[in-house]
Amino acid sequence: MTTATTGPAAAKAGGGAGKAKPATMAQALQRAMRDAMAEDPTVHVMGEDVGTLGGVFRVTDGLAKEFGEDRCTDTPLAEAGILGAAVGMAMYGLRPVVEMQFDAFAYPAFEQLISHVARMRNRTRGAMPMPIVIRVPYGGGIGGVEHHSDSSEAYYTATPGLHVVTPATVEDAYGLLRAAIASDDPVVFLEPKRLYWSKSDWSPEAPAAVEPIGKAVVRRRGTGATLITYGPSVPVCLEAAEAAQAEGWDLEVVDLRSLVPFDDETVCASVRRTGRAVVVHESTGFGGPGAEIAARVTERCFHHLEAPVLRVAGFDIPYPPPMLERHHLPGVDRVLDAVARLQWEAGS
């Protein structure tokens, strides 16, 4: 996929000329859908509450008004039905972008996702691609009640045929969602909901880049250890890296951006430079993405490693009630504790 920029449609959508103002991740996602819909009449947004209400997080705000209810559709409340209908729409040449509203609400759609969306291309020898984006607001830290804070990425990454993408910045939210919509393969697009209101100087009016799926990025350069992370844990790791400076630890932070495909090259290049690695994510540790990442890094970089690859993950528990979630979520202190366990003396 090539990197491209878009501008005119965005300028129109922003309503004002020239004046840049900080934008939120939710706005960037919304503009990504708006620009895609404006450029390609086959792009359809659908889900529960995405129309008149504009989504419970307002990510689809204004799309129904601008493009009509046939292009941005409030569906019956049924996730399997939403995704199943999207499969049929994709068969007829449309590019559905479906919203699952909350992480744990997506589970009724798993059969459609796994039995059909992920493998339709394969079972038809490429005759029926599934250009569907499944937007899933995921993760905790917003005080959500039960079933509103799961990090379900391991279920998706374990399913061949799906791309699994998760932005951590406002810029990436736009760029990666544009790439996801343009992709001829299904993309599970995990939106870190506690970053929906994070701001950036990225302007909703200015031209914006479309990011290729499958490329990790180094968010912070460092020499002593690599923090490998994604989505909602990226800001946590950046903060931890700043704090680590006081201890004399110079940390590099790699934002994966895409779990499938996995960018072994960027990750391993970083670990070979630093010799130490910690994987950080909110998802449970046992069988979580960190297990896969630690194994991959160990297989490829063993002789460069000064210490075992460590994991800082959510506990292996059902997501806790909101008043206890701060004890579950990997925060700066837990990341720093792991960094301290990297046996710094031995390697230096």
Next chain:
Amino acid sequence: MDSLQQRSSTVQEPPGAVPTYRPTPPPAWQPRTDPTPLLPDTEPLRVLGTDAVADADPALLLRLYAELIRGRRYNTQATALTKQGRLAVYPSTHGQEACEIAAALALEERDWLFPSYRDTLAAVARGLDPVQALTLLRGDWHTGYDPHEYRIAPLCTPLATQLPHAVGLAHAARLKGDDVVALAMVGDGGTSEGDFHEALNFAAVWQAPVVFLVQNNGFAISVPLAKQTAAPSLAHKAVGYGMPGRLVDGNDAIAVHQVLTEAVARARRGGGPTLVEAVTYRIDAHTNADDATRYRAAGEVETWRAHDPILILERELTERGLLDEDGRRAAAEAAETMAAELRERMNADPVLDPMDLFSHVYAEQTTQLREQAAQLRAELEAEGEA
């Protein structure tokens, strides 16, 4: 126990308590009404053996007959192929040929069929190459044809999951301004699945041009209909979604064709979806791996054999002077030719390329898949050298 009784005695209302207010009545509630009658008839529609047959087009009757003969032969041939190890499994439609074929023939070429794993016969009646229809069951690939070429979705193994696809496709076609209808087939067991419910609900809310055909063949593997649903009929389920339900004798090819043709026409003119229940019977076991004698009596099967779809159509056509010995022989010979060709082609070992395992997972292979493909290629080369 004692303490419970004591507690219940303490919460009794004191005698003489009278409510001192009346609640404000809620705003008037009106159910949605539809001029189309939604409830199905209490008896399945039958045309064969009634005066209504006279209205049927003789050419259609003869075509249905020839296709039923061919379909029956296809069933026996495919079943034989399982015994020879050429097919991993074959879910026979022996006894259900009328539903399969009459339904498929109710579609126009531009329409789409969404079959379940049992519906190979409908796919073949729609023009699919008989060998390509069996690829899934032979095991050389999941779908042996390009669905767009025949407008037949892949044969679907999970139950009822293809029904929402039919709704989505029909909806998309209508959005594009194409007058395409989708026919989605499901068994009686499939009506218990959540996807059945969601598909019907979506179709009705969107007024999508879809026809749902339930082939009620009496059993979901071994579980009889009475243990599957408490509804008066499966066609009754339509009412709750706001679409008409139609009940038809699934062994009466003319009745099935008539009901399906009406439902397809209704969908095409924007009238929305219809749920059709065709009452039929699966004469063979669920598949060759199933022992049907464990869950049904021989007498029941014999009763249905007397109501065989081919038997009743043949009798009608003969009585009406449309079919004679020559016509019967011609149909049988055509079926035999199809079977011989099928047998011959299925006896050839398919040529498989193991590298296809990696060819169609993504539009563009990931680095990880390229590495794994290289590993397999090396293994194949080593095998070749050994």
